[in-house]
Amino acid sequence: xxxxxxxxxxxxxxxxxxxxxxxxxxxxxxxxxxxxxxxxxxxxxxxxxxxxxxxxxxxxxxxxxxxxxxxxxxxxxxxxxxxxxxxxxxxxxxxxxxxxxxxxxxxxxxxxxxxxxxxxxxxxxxxxxxxxxxxxxxxxxxxxxxxxxxxxxxxxxxxxxxxxxxxxxxxxxxxxxxxxxxxxxxxxxxxxxxxxxxxxxxxxxxxxxxxxxxxxxxxxxxxxxxxxxxxxxxxxxxxxxxxxxxxxxxxxxxxx
Amino acid sequence: xxxxxxxxxxxxxxxxxxxxxxxxxxxxxxxxxxxxxxxxxxxxxxxxxxxxxxxxxxxxxxxxxxxxxxxxxxxxxxxxxxxxxxxxxxxxxxxxxxxxxxxxxxxxxxxxxxxxxxxxxxxxxxxxxxxxxxxxxxxxxxxxxxxxxxxxxxxxxxxxxxxxxxxxxxxxxxxxxxxxxxxxxxxxxxxxxxxxxxxxxxxxxxxxxxxxxxxxxxxxxxxxxxxxxxxxxxxxxxxxxxxxxxxxxxx
Numbered sequence: 001x002x003x004x005x006x007x008x009x010x011x012x013x014x015x016x017x018x019x020x021x022x023x024x025x026x027x028x029x030x031x032x033x034x035x036x037x038x039x040x041x042x043x044x045x046x047x048x049x050x051x052x053x054x055x056x057x058x059x060x061x062x063x064x065x066x067x068x069x070x071x072x073x074x075x076x077x078x079x080x081x082x083x084x085x086x087x088x089x090x091x092x093x094x095x096x097x098x099x100x101x102x103x104x105x106x107x108x109x110x111x112x113x114x115x116x117x118x119x120x121x122x123x124x125x126x127x128x129x130x131x132x133x134x135x136x137x138x139x140x141x142x143x144x145x146x147x148x149x150x151x152x153x154x155x156x157x158x159x160x161x162x163x164x165x166x167x168x169x170x171x172x173x174x175x176x177x178x179x180x181x182x183x184x185x186x187x188x189x190x191x192x193x194x195x196x197x198x199x200x201x202x203x204x205x206x207x208x209x210x211x212x213x214x215x216x217x218x219x220x221x222x223x224x225x226x227x228x229x230x231x232x233x234x235x236x237x238x239x240x241x242x243x244x245x246x247x248x249x250x251x252x253x254x255x256x
Numbered sequence: 257x258x259x260x261x262x263x264x265x266x267x268x269x270x271x272x273x274x275x276x277x278x279x280x281x282x283x284x285x286x287x288x289x290x291x292x293x294x295x296x297x298x299x300x301x302x303x304x305x306x307x308x309x310x311x312x313x314x315x316x317x318x319x320x321x322x323x324x325x326x327x328x329x330x331x332x333x334x335x336x337x338x339x340x341x342x343x344x345x346x347x348x349x350x351x352x353x354x355x356x357x358x359x360x361x362x363x364x365x366x367x368x369x370x371x372x373x374x375x376x377x378x379x380x381x382x383x384x385x386x387x388x389x390x391x392x393x394x395x396x397x398x399x400x401x402x403x404x405x406x407x408x409x410x411x412x413x414x415x416x417x418x419x420x421x422x423x424x425x426x427x428x429x430x431x432x433x434x435x436x437x438x439x440x441x442x443x444x445x446x447x448x449x450x451x452x453x454x455x456x457x458x459x460x461x462x463x464x465x466x467x468x469x470x471x472x473x474x475x476x477x478x479x480x481x482x483x484x485x486x487x488x489x490x491x492x493x494x495x496x497x498x499x500x501x502x503x504x505x506x507x
Contacts, residue, residue, distance in 0.1 A: 006363030010352065017351040017397070080347050085357075088313050088341040089364040090334070256315045 003091045007099020008106060011073055015107045021065070025111050028061050032118050036126070047123050051134065054119040055214070059141050061115070062108050066149040067168045069104040074156035075164050078256060087256065094248040101153050101244060105146050112138055112145070136225065137214040143236040144212040148172055150243035151207055157251040175209035178202020207239055258327030260421050260452040261289040261312060266321035268307050268476075281307040283476040284321065289454050289469075294447050296463035296470035297456035298498060304476035305456040306344060309425050312454075313341050325421065337367030340419040344426045346410040350399035354390050354409050355381065357398070358416050368417045384415035388438060403430035411442050422446055424455035428462055440466055460495045470494070472501055 015021055032054040035046075074097070077083040086096050116138035123131040151171060155164040174181070182199040202208065212232065217225045266285040272278035282304040289295040299305050310316040312323055314330060325335045348357055358381045362369050369377060385391040388408040398406065407430050414422055422443075428436050443466045446453050457463055463470050464484065471481045479501045484494070 002366065003364055006360060010349065010356070010360050013356070014349050014351040081343050081345060082347040082349065084315065084341070084343045085348065085361075086364060087315060088336070088343075089361070090337045090367050091364045253317055255317060256310070 003095045004099045004102060007086060007091070007095065008102035011069075011100060011103025012107050012110075015069060015103070016110075021107075021111075024061060024065075025114060028057055028111075028115055029118055031057060032115060033122070036122050044127075047127055047129065047131070050122055050126070051119060051131065051137075054115065054122075055134070055137050055141070058112055058115040058119075058138075059144075062112050062141055062145045063148060063172060065108045065111060066104055066145050067152050067165050067172075069107060070100065070149050070152040071156050071161065071165050071168075073100045073104065074153060075159075075161050078157075079161060083256070093251050093254075097153055097157070097244060097248050097251060101149055104149050105142075108145050108149070109142050112141055116141075132222070133214055133218060136217055136229070139229065140212050140214060140232060143232055144209055147207045147209075147236055147239045147243070150240045150247070154243055154247040154250070157247055157254065171206055172209070174202055175207045178206070178208065178210070207243075258291075259288045259324070260291045260293070260326060261287070261295075261454060262322075262324040262327075263287040263308065263312070264322045264324070266308065266311060266323060267319050268304070268311060268316060269319040280476055282311070282318075285473065285476060285478050287471055287478055287481070289452060291452055292447075292450040293468045294443060294453045294466050295455075296467035297454065297473070298458075298460070298463060298470055299456070299473040300502065301458075303473045305473065306425055307476075308473075309341075309423055309454075309456060313339065313423060335421075337365060338420040339423065340414045340417045340421075341423045342407075342410040342414060342425065342427050344429065346403075346406045346430075348398045348406055348409060351397055353393075353395050353397055354385060354412065355394040357409065358384070358413065361413055361416065365417060368419065380416055384412040387415055387442070388412040389434075404432050404435050407431050408435060408438065411439060415442060415445075418449075418451075420451055422451060422453045422455075424453070426456055426458065428457055428459055436462065460498060464490065464494050472498060474502060 032050070035050045035053055074083075083096065086099075087093065091099075116134050120131050120134040123129055123134065148168065152164065152168040155167045158164075159167065178198065178201070181202065182195045185195050185198060203210075216228055263285050266282055266287070267280065268282040270276070270279045270281060285304070285308060287308070297305050297308070307316060311318050312325065312330070313336070323330045325333070326338070328335070352360070362377055372380070382391065385394050388411050390405065390408055390412055393401070393405070398409070401409070407427065411427070414424075427439055431439060440462065443453050443455070447466070453466075468485045469481055469483050472479045480497075482494070482497065
């Protein structure tokens with residue numbers, strides 16, 4: 001375990017010193033803060049705009065961060081032989097994968113925490129309301145991004161520097177809009193079995209991100225939020241365990 | 257007595273694909289590196305030196321044959337806590353400092369540092385960085401280092417870990433004459449401490465200066481293992497023998 005934490009810790013340290021990531025975070029923070037200036041809307045509407053816009057931006061930044069971090073820390077380091085420092089040590093290949101995943105998730109969580117913290121504070125100073133939904137959505141986004149990180153780790157050990165992020169982005173979209181794709185196929189007159197297959201694959205075989213939104217919690221006015229979050233957490237734990245195990249198994253015998 | 261490294265009929269075959277032809281990188285290689293020996297590994301570009309080394313440290317799985325380290329098959333034993341490896345082109349994490357890299361190595365290799373206190377580790381870290389001339393830059397980020405300095409850091413890591421078996425893949429590439437002198441000094445130091453060093457190189461003079469034995473390979477096959485200590489070959493003599501072997505095979 002200590003080796004996994006060490007790999008995660010140094011990935012975090014490296015990333016926090018990378019000017020690119022700091023610049024990205026600062027830009028996001030400034031954009032979210034810009035919403036504060038929209039004082040021509042009613043207070044409730046302004047809060048909603050700040051939350052919707054800020055959380056969408058955070059989710060996008062987080063997705064980019066995990067894909068970029070995992071691909072650069074796994075695929076690029078394997079190509080540049082940088083990874084030999086870990087792989088020729090006492091640590092196993094599974095430690096390498098788990099450590100990199102942990103570090104990437106921690107660094108993404110740090111970035112998300114800054115942005116959601118900002119949204120929370122802006123709403124608080126604007127309307128004196130404690131925005132619980134910001135905290136809940138931060139948690140939901142992190143669950144989703146942890147699955148995206150595992151998925152990218154799998155593609156990083158099985159494909160190239162260009163293909164790995166492309167596949168991650170592709171399956172990320174399918175994960176969100178698989179049911180809409182099936183709906184669109186239905187409207188365009190696609191065959192019954194094609195539609196059912198697309199629905200089945202996107203809902204059960206691939207990571208399904210359809211329910212990783214705050215919408216359900218808001219619509220139900222926080223009733224059943226705990227149960228909903230527990231289900232999402234369980235789904236995330238299972239998906240991560242499965243994806244990371246497959247990644248470690250595939251990577252175990254790979255020639256480097 | 258068991259050898260430190262023993263390769264028995266070791267082969268690595270890369271099956272072809274649309275863009276590349278099938279290739280035997282290493283072909284039934286038999287090699288033995290005795291304990292407490294500095295063993296050189298000589299061969300032309302693409303001879304299979306790096307592939308052999310990677311198979312020894314489990315970065316590549318052999319297609320056939322066996323590798324034994326300290327007398328045990330590498331698939332059944334954990335020997336990496338006694339082994340350090342320096343790759344051909346050394347690439348470290350650019351936003352970390354040498355001091356952090358050594359600390360990172362401590363966390364990754366708990367077996368190599370078991371029983372050492374924090375103070376012992378700090379003293380060891382200082383000593384290795386001083387010996388490789390990097391102590392002044394211990395808190396400087398590696399992004400500012402030249403290729404030679406990165407290579408020195410790799411050597412500092414070897415000194416820091418003090419393994420029983422040191423495997424170096426062309427460690428002299430990128431080093432200035434001063435760096436080469438440091439490298440040879442480090443190998444001598446390992447030799448004095450009765451450790452085993454196995455290193456590949458293109459520089460015959462480096463090999464002749466520090467090695468007890470040298471194995472010459474061509475197209476993945478071992479041509480000859482020369483006992484330099486008993487034959488008292490000079491660098492010129494070794495070069496002549498090397499060229500002779502290469503041309504004889506060509507005929």
